[in-house]
């Protein structure tokens with residue numbers, strides 16, 4: 001049996017066209033990347049869910065190829081899922097969390113379009129990305145956070161603050177910089193900033209640098225991917241880590 005509710009999105013207008021066929025329908029937007037290992041498993045999960053929920057539209061968006069769509073949904077890592085009814089946001093799931101996706105679809109797909117949506121289902125549901133350890137640290141003072149950040153920045157000679165891990169990067173910039181370091185046989189430790197929003201926001205301020213990855217050498221920020229690529233080409237990177 002061929003599935004008629006699962007499509008690859010080719011462009012922003014293609015996305016709008018597919019979404020607008022029926023604005024009462026629930027849609028699941030799946031943001032993925034070909035290099036991200038967890039997406040392989042989630043592609044299979046999405047295939048199965050599309051068969052199970054024939055009334056739900058499933059749209060696969062290759063995140064780095066469709067940047068307009070990716071940015072319009074504030075997608076910060078792959079895999080990520082957004083569940084909509086028409087243009088109304090019902091839920092967001094970040095990461096290869098098959099159980100959470102299955103549960104969210106069970107909840108939203110079964111809800112008739114005319115039923116009043118619950119209060120929580122209107123929110124962007126970003127809170128679901130918060131892991132328990134972050135909640136524990138919510139009482140951390142500014143000074144305590146900075147002490148913790150300094151400690152993390154000094155955990156080894158070369159520290160990479162990135163999205164995901166070198167084995168399973170969750171952003172193309174993070175993937176490229178960890179590959180660059182590995183290719184040059186530069187030893188480094190890493191910290192996944194997606195696991196701790198205090199670290200993520202705190203480092204932007206402390207290092208006066210708005211994005212990730214951030215490469216730290218001997219306790220000091222060197223830069224993000226662009227700078228590290230330039231330094232690698234000029235030979236400065238090898239000198240800095242020597």
Ligand SMILES: N[C@@H](CCC(=O)N[C@@H](CS)C(=O)NCC(=O)O)C(=O)O
Nearest residue numbers: 076171173210211212213224225226
């Ligand atoms: N050109 C930048 C690219 C990095 C970038 O744009 N990162 C974005 C998307 S992964 C980011 O970290 N945004 C802030 C955030 O997600 O907190 C570099 O050289 O590192």
